[in-house]
Amino acid sequence: MIIPVLHAQANIRFTGIAVPTGAEITLGLNHELWTQDATAAAIQVLEKFQATAMRAVISSSVTIDSCKVKFGPNDVGQEGVTSNPLAGTASGSTSGPGISYLIRKNTGFGGRTGRGRLYLPGVTETAHLEGGMIPAATVTSVNTAFESFRSALVTLGLVPTLLHAAGSPVTLPRPITSFTCDSKTATQRRRLRR
Numbered sequence: 509m510i511i512p513v514l515h516a517q518a519n520i521r522f523t524g525i526a527v528p529t530g531a532e533i534t535l536g537l538n539h540e541l542w543t544q545d546a547t548a549a550a551i552q553v554l555e556k557f558q559a560t561a562m563r564a565v566i567s568s569s570v571t572i573d574s575c576k577v578k579f580g581p582n583d584v585g586q587e588g589v590t591s592n593p594l595a596g597t598a599s600g601s602t603s604g605p606g607i608s609y610l611i612r613k614n615t616g617f618g619g620r621t622g623r624g625r626l627y628l629p630g631v632t633e634t635a636h637l638e639g640g641m642i643p644a645a646t647v648t649s650v651n652t653a654f655e656s657f658r659s660a661l662v663t664l665g666l667v668p669t670l671l672h673a674a675g676s677p678v679t680l681p682r683p684i685t686s687f688t689c690d691s692k693t694a695t696q697r698r699r700l701r702r
Contacts, residue, residue, distance in 0.1 A: 509671045511580030514540045515681050517671060518553045519576045522629050524595065526569035526602035531629040531696070535613075536681055539579065541665030547588030549666055550577040556660040558594045561653035565609070565646070566596025566630035600632040603693070607631045609642070609650055610694035615670050615682040622682060624670045627696045640693040647689045654687035 511517050516539050522531040535553075542549060554575035566572065573593045579585035609631055613624035628650075636642045658668050668684040 523573045524570040533626040536669040536671035538667040546586045550575045550588040550590040567602040570630035600634040610690035612688045621678040650689035
């Protein structure tokens with residue numbers, strides 16, 4: 509990803525028996541209004557992500573372990589890392605390391621360059637039906653948890669943002685206006701083996 513000046517990328521890492529090779533999600537941030545360093549940003553991102561609502565949708569066999577925040581530009585921006593492991597609180601057997609919630613990152617812009625996605629681990633067997641469909645109540649819980657996370661970061665001056673890869677026709681990061689959980693589980697094969 510290209511991380512411009514006044515932007516950052518947060519990497520939230522997961523460990524635990526349900527993700528034996530680990531798992532990670534990424535999120536772009538606009539830190540124009542943030543007055544502290546990258547380590548302080550990592551602490552806040554991890555703390556806000558570990559809120560009760562988010563932990564309630566993640567299996568107790570998955571731990572929200574740590575966060576790294578890298579300020580732009582890519583080659584010289586500062587980096588901060590923090591670790592404060594807290595397990596999810598959703599009970600029941602985990603569906604497997606490759607089964608995830610598919611979370612869409614929405615912006616106010618159309619086309620592929622106006623949206624992104626992440627794969628949240630820790631889906632329990634009771635969180636989806638046969639065939640991978642996720643009940644509406646679970647989708648609502650996940651959406652509520654992500655909206656609380658997004659709002660908390662905006663309040664801090666760490667605005668969730670969609671970053672773009674090198675070679676993208678769009679280079680300007682776009683603010684994320686909402687996150688949406690898909691109504692069907694998704695798979696991440698890389699989380700099954702190395």
